[in-house]
Amino acid sequence: MSAAPLDLLLLPTWLVPVEPAGVVLHEYGLGIRDGRIALLAPRAEALKQPALEVRELPGRLLTPGLVNAHGHAAMTLFRGLADDLPLMTWLQEHIWPAEAKWVDEDFIRDGTELAIAEQLKGGITCFSDMYFFPAATSELVHKSGIRAQITIPVLDFPIPGARDADEALRKGLELFDDLKQHPRLKVAFGPHAPYTVSDDKLENIRMLAEELDAGIHMHVQETAFEVQQSLELHGARPLARLARLGLLGPRFQAVHMTQVDDADLALLVDSNSSVIHCPESNLKLASGFCPVERLWQAGVNVAIGTDGAASNNDLDLLGETRTAALLAKAVAGSATALDAHRALRMATLNGARALGLDTQIGSLEPGKLADLTAFDLSGLAQQPVYDPVSQLIYASGRNCVEHVWVAGKSLLDGGRLTRLDEQRIVANACAWGAKIAGRA
Template sequence: MSDSQFIIKPRWVIPMDGKQATLEQHAVLVDAGKILAIAPKNEIPEWASDWPVVDCSRHALLPGLVNLHAHSSMNLLRGYADDLALMPWLNEHIWPAERQWVSKSFVHDGSLLACAEMLSGGITTFNDMYFFPQATIEAVKRCGMRAHIGLVIMEFPTNYATTANEYIRLGTEVRDQFKSDTDISFSFAPHAPYTVSNATFEQISTLAEQLNLGIHTHLHETRAEIQQSIEQFGVRPLDRLLALGILGPSTVCAHGVHLEQNELEILATQGVHIAHCPCSNLKLSSGIAPAAAALRAGLNVGLGTDGAASNNRLDLWQEMRTAALLAKVADDNAESIPAYAALQMATINGARALGLQDQIGSIEVGKQADLIAVRLDDLNSLPAYDPISHLVYVAGREQVTHTWVEGHLRYQRTEEGQAVFAGVEAEELRSIALQWQLKIQSAQS
């Protein structure tokens, strides 16, 4: 018997395989990092009878969550500038802070904190966009997560690069270094239509096709962005990106708050994916994205947290619940984005957007064992008539007790409530956060 072989026995298995089924009193058999079998608990095959068992009899087992839009190292700027709209927040606070502080060590430490926060909340994969991507990858590898790294590109200089060509060169060098790593994948990440020129977008479109990379960008996040594009280019940002060849089946557009019906149909025709970030959009007063209308138009919509500087939590449970509730109000329809659809957005839809749907996002035989166990028996969760409804409308990230990535236990919350990570000690994370806080606060005074 191998140490990589074990059986998880939850009360409920939530496969997220599109059938909307809940399997009660079933077990999931894991072998060498993959899901080997799903069977009733009383029908475990004889050949697995001596495998170790993880008792999750008070839990729901579901696929690891996929965070479709993040700026992980911005965890170090959590709460740095709150209660502001997007452009004042960026221009007057975040970009100046980044000019002062962003470095390889800043990105590594912030990403390490973000990875731990995400793992503790059941996120096993995230789609990132930030500077010094190698530093983020190092943190990801230490924590044992899966990440899709956006190779950020802008026109203006930062501590990372000075020209668009330098951003591209540095990004492709990192991609070449890690392209054989099965847990790391890449996209070009032109930051936004208002920070990237036509010539650079055209270059990215060509390179993405040549290197078989996706594209990850912000789109229609605010009305001001759209008005600026009309004044500068004569068209809305979506029309501009469409003409420049940026929109396609490997493109993830974050936010999409101000998309009109015809634009949703264009994006659906192009096969574009949307990363819906409801909490960040609310906090920055950007608006309420038409997520339900996007789904009706045939778009694949996943969920993102955005960065901790603008949310301020990397918490997909909060995003699920907020997305479902906002859609009901926006549509004046209580049936808009039901619980199962919200859970799809946090799992298989996110995997599909990253081209990983054959590996993760659902509990199916042959897929990677990226799994999470969520305890649903505490007093605040009882009674539990429907586990899927409970996962969206009741559960919180504090109820995640186990997070596996490729069958490896990367996070566990003990019965005493202690957080245990496989790659880093909680006290080290606390020390890192406090050191950066002291450094940044001292410079402000």
Template sequence: MTMPLPPVDLVIEARWIVPVDPADLVLENHAVVVDHGRIIDLLPQNEVADRFAPRARKRLAQHVLIPGLINLHTHAAMSLLRGLADDLPLMQWLREHVWPAEARHVSAQFVHDGTLLACAEMLRGGITCFNDMYFFPRAAAEAALATGMRAAIGLITVDFPSNYAADADDYLDKGLAVRDQLLEEPLLSFCLAPHAPYTVGERSFARVLTLAEQIELPIHLHLHETAQEIDDSLQRFGVRPIERLGRLGLLSPALIAVHAVHLNGHEIELLAQHGCSVAHCPSSNLKLASGIAPITELSARGVNIGLGTDGAASNNRLDIFQEMRLAALLAKEQSGRADAINAHRVLRMATLGGARALGLDACIGSISRGKAADLCAVRLDDVALVPCYDPVSHLSYVLGREHVSEVWVAGRMRVENGQLVDNNEIGLIKRALLWQNKIRP
């Protein structure tokens, strides 16, 4: 008597699958088997019928299937400030435009609406997880959950008051309360998010470090973004920011150093020795003329690197495909070596690198048995995309977010045929226009 095959929720068959781990592997005509939101197998398509009874099947005949992309650094709600004040240096942009606009308008509703808008943009671009840093983190978390997106919610800390909190202790206390309330949400994780060395003092950093060690959270921090930041640190503290953080005990595997543009050889070695991660944001760094991060040297020293968009106010896109292309091309130019950061390496940064930085690599970042089924399918049947000799090369140098066809988060389809499954785009556009009228009448 023949035993019945085990039922499973979904089988996804694709022309190519790039699991990311193991590295440099491309599988042809394979299938991913998904049940209860997790990947339970990865096998040749011709073996599926003998092993599983899927309740649903998705055939991706001319697609490449990859892990969901991870946006390792963004300020999601700032989508509502996209294009507000372009073509300015960072500190002038912040002090004269962004910070005043935030003081006038940022609220829980602003954060909720701006994050909803950002999630829609990111999901359509194949991003299944984002690492956020902004005010009113509960509002951001609720927006992410409403869209079914995975998010690492930053518990922001600065030493000056805002519409959200009065002082550093108030920021941390409110953030920790949000974490306690939402700790059981499977799509949410949390980071401590002291904004930057120039906005956070020693006492606040000391509390952040204590909390990070007690509750084992990553520390998400802007660091060495501009030359001015370093000059100001030398004047105020007598040392460069990384050395200051080292003296405070903040250099560790928990640290996600955002930007890390202006690094000398000793600082690269420090980040490597302490197991720190870097969130590389090439578009934002170029647009603000901050510089180009030395990711070839960082990678050579074994520093874990993920890719981030920064906020839509300083990019102005939440597009990890764009960041992959720029990261690879800039590394080649900066190092003078065409093989400095290859296509497989930059895809790994956009997926498993971000997962490792967030401490989520056991759950996401690769197409591996036991991990969450966070997946992105990209079409390759467009006239501008053929022929395709190497799908990973196409991912890094040819494809764009407009070619994303399907996206799953924890096994649930969130994008189908390039459109949001829970399509409320008209409502999102109306919300954005209402905010535009308030911010710039």
């Protein structure tokens, strides 16, 4: 009995599977059936397979969908609100007061929809979100068709949507139960940072994460001040304190890590924890430099995130990856540090691994979900193409993103969103901007 026809056959000029590493396939076809990659074969062989739709993609590079491993989606509505300030001033004097005043479920819905639209247009098929009212965020993810890890925000003080950490965790467990069978949504715990969450709450989160096999996503060692403060209050660096409490491990996602000494590196390696690098936010807030090449060479899984649009100020993961590649060379003092192929891996398979999704997404392998991005490399600024991955990382922008599929479903077609109303989203964002600025 012959196999069912492919739902879609894509025929790009170049295809980068990411796994195996460093490979570029020229004139190959990728077939999709039931939302998964069913075929990867040379063009002539692929065309022999019956397919309901065949899509020619000349001059296009097909890659796994980009994975934005850290952000605060709804903070798009605070984009540009408090620029050019150090982290703690930015947080304590501007962002936290603005959140207390403005953040409600409507804010979350409109800001998250703006973030999802921006990310899809930038080739992102999966993102991790760490913000308030996670149930409202999950509704937008469900409707939009994108994939996401939604984290339960936990702090020691009241936050929008929860009077205390206990209420935040209770609501989070309800959401975990509601979404445990969802095909595109994964729930994790999001304790904000070591300096905002007490030991007893962290121990509770560790216990729940183990019980539910859930990730723990946390800002860690973002600044030198945070490390110094932890040494004074706890007698240990933040990562060592988290290790003592049992939080580190394959499910742990350490965001930022601009401050890394030998003991930190050993803890990350021994625990198999992931690091999520957010170079542009770290640069803008003058927080420090994550030693990406050193981590990578030691065997640490390093993924990449944009952080929120309030401190970046965009959700452009391709641009973030270029910055990461260039910065890694300067920090390591080596032009060979974080080459283009490894940078793309950081933005795809490494991100998937950090979020516990690497068996499903992050590389173009038969059996994996068809989360894909097609980039147009036919433009003036990309010529001539010697290595399409180098051209993607060093010579292209998110304006080159042409098509996006999640589980085989088209969410961006020819640069146009298929499920979201871009004009309405922009109008909503402008209305929020006028209100927050006091011009309503």
